[in-house]
Amino acid sequence: MNNILEYLECSANEFPDKTAIIDPDHSCTYKELYDRARQIGSFLTEHTKAGRPVVVFMDKCVEALTSFMGIVYAGCFYTVINPDQPAARISQILDVLKTDCIISLGDSDDKLKELSFKGTIFDYRKLLSSPINTDRLKAVREKSLDIQPLYCNFTSGSTGVPKGVLVSHRSVIDFMEYFPSMFEITKDDVLGNQAPLDFDVSVKDIYSAFKTGASIVLIPKKYFSIPTMLLDCLCSYQVTTLIWAVSALCMVTQLRGFTYKVPDRVNKVLFSGEAMPASHLALWQKNLPHAKFVNLYGPTEITCNCTYYPVLRVFEPEEKIPIGKPFPNENVFLLGTGDKLISAEGETGEICVSGTALALGYYNNPEQTKKAFVQNPLNNLYPETIYRTGDLAFYNSRRELCFAGRRDFQIKHMGHRIELEEIELILNSYPEIDRACCAFDSVKNRLAAFYSGDLDKKELLKRMRETLPSYMIPSLCIPVLHIPVTANGKMDRKKLLEMCL
Structure with missing residues (x-):
């Protein structure tokens, strides 16, 4: 197999x-998805070259996923850009990609024109009027290699320019040959997609479904701030799997969503992105006692x-949930000071990964690629690329990896090294x-804690003095209605710090 x-x-x-894909407005069957993708692919083979990036300028919808597959049929790779993103960021991404064509639904074309996009904007509906050209599609497929790029997702860059993580067919195939079967995702499942399509969590939804014949429900972003709408959606579509x-x-439990309704068809909950608070997980476990929970x-x-941990018990609120052990065909190890291999229990090191699941690098950015994708310092006998994650971890007594924070969340305060996590x-x-x-205000050299809940500042400080050393007690404790999150669903520390200015 060399093509997804x-x-x-x-x-x-x-x-x-x-039914393959469902959104609030449309749905399509697997046959419709297949036919439409081949129409789009046929059209694109006349308007761009294989191996080129094609942008899908849409929010998540049936048409976006159909466009992904059409782009792949043309031998190209896809990047999705949400039109709601700031114009400056869209401009930066387009500058990195240097694409010559964009697929849109027509409702956001003015924004692209304001950015002086020089290529061609294709209306999705026009692409579906194209006939399927089996000869051209066959010619593209015959040249297909598994090392060719499949998609490019953009993350923030330390230089201020977004980095496009370029992932090949082989990497996705390598991961998907294990992932659905390991967690018992089958044709009978309905996956409730939460992640934006420009975030790689959605890759697990998309290709788990396509591999098994399961259905995907694309849940709108606004539902994740209104628990009643979200839970109604999960129940009405009989969603079984949450990735x-x-x-x-945490939004569901924080806003007491289960007092309204429990989505009792859900039998698999796989979570990632940040450390899961054990108290929130316990509420999910209580309300879905027959579901399987996995920390990814x-x-x-x-x-x-690259690692997973099946949660088989209820953790105490102060316990740290392990990130577990490596997926098959992935080497995950810790490097300490001087690139020394760490194997001792409790010793913290940087998480490093090797294997065919590694991305190809950062698109059109060789300098940043060389910094992150490097030769394994433990191997001087042959080329072996590893990715240095910048994340810290340690082994517990069961030889399970436990996340210990980001290197860039490790701060120096009052002479002590502190992990914000x-x-x-x-x-x-x-x-x-x-x-x-928690966040660190480097300008004024102070720790800040932001929290939602029913605890006043005086009592909070009293509790912290009982459980934390003095140098780890934040000098600012700011109650908020809710913790803001980034587009990728992670706590937005930058936005919180703006409250301190």
């Missing part, structure tokens, strides 16, 4: 009339996830706190 289109083609052949960011799960870890650069773990263990986040 084989997943779609097998499901279209086996389940032609089964969500931690913040999305991994940055975009290693294609979704360690403070958050303690704060989240207080029953009266729904969610907490």
Whole structure:
């Protein structure tokens, strides 16, 4: 197998009339998805070259996923840009990609014109009027290699310019040959998609469904701030599988969603992106006692996830949930000071990963690629690329990896090295706190804690003095209605710090 289109083609052949994708406005069967994708692919083969990036300028919808597959049929790779993103960021992404064509629904074309986009904007509906050209599609497919790029997702860059993580067919195939079967995702499942399509969590939804013949429900972003709408959606579509960011799960429990309705068809909950507060997970476990829960870890650069931990018990509020062990065919190890291999229990090191699941690098950015994708310092005998995640971890007594924060969240304060996640773990263990986040104001050299819940500042400080050393107690404690999150569903520390200015 060398092309992810084989997943779609097998499901279209086996389940032609089964619903593949559903959004609030439209749906399509596997046969319709297959036919429309081939129409789009045929059209694109006349207007761009294989191997080129094609932008899908849409919010998540049936048309966006159909466009993805059409782009792949043309031998190209896709990047989705949400039209709601700031114009400056859209301009930066387009400058990195240097694409010559964009697919849109026509409702946001004025924004592209304001950005002086020089290429061609194709209306999605026009592409569907194109006939299928089997000869051209066959010619493209015959040249297909599994190392060719499939998609490019953009993350923030330390230089201020977004970095495009370029992922190949082989990396996704390598991951998907294990992922659905390991967590018992089958044709009978309905996956409730939470993640934006420009975030790699959605890759697990898309290709788990296409591989197995399951259905995907694309849940609108606004539902994740209105628990009643979200839970109604999960129940009405009989969703069985949630592969969500931690913040999305915490929103349901923080806003007491289960007092309204329990989506009792859900039998698999896989979460990632941040450390899951044990108190929130316990509420999910209580309300879905028969569901399987799995903690997943991994940055975009290693294609979704590299470790997993099935949660088989209820953790105490102050306990840290492990990130577990590596997925098959992935080598995950820790490097310490001087690139020394760490194997001792409790010793912290940087998480490093090797294997075919690694991304190809950052598109059109060789300098940043060389910094992150490097030769394994433990191997001087042959080329072996590893990705240095910048995340820290340690082994517990069961040889399970436990996340210990980001290197860039490790701060120096009052002469001590402090992990912000360690403070958050303690704060989240207080029953009266729904969610907490810590940030460091480097300008004024002070720690700040932001929290939602029913605990006044005086009592919070009293609790912290009982559980934290003085140098780890934030000098600012700011109650908020809710913790803001980024577009990728992670706590937005930057936005919180703006409250301190």
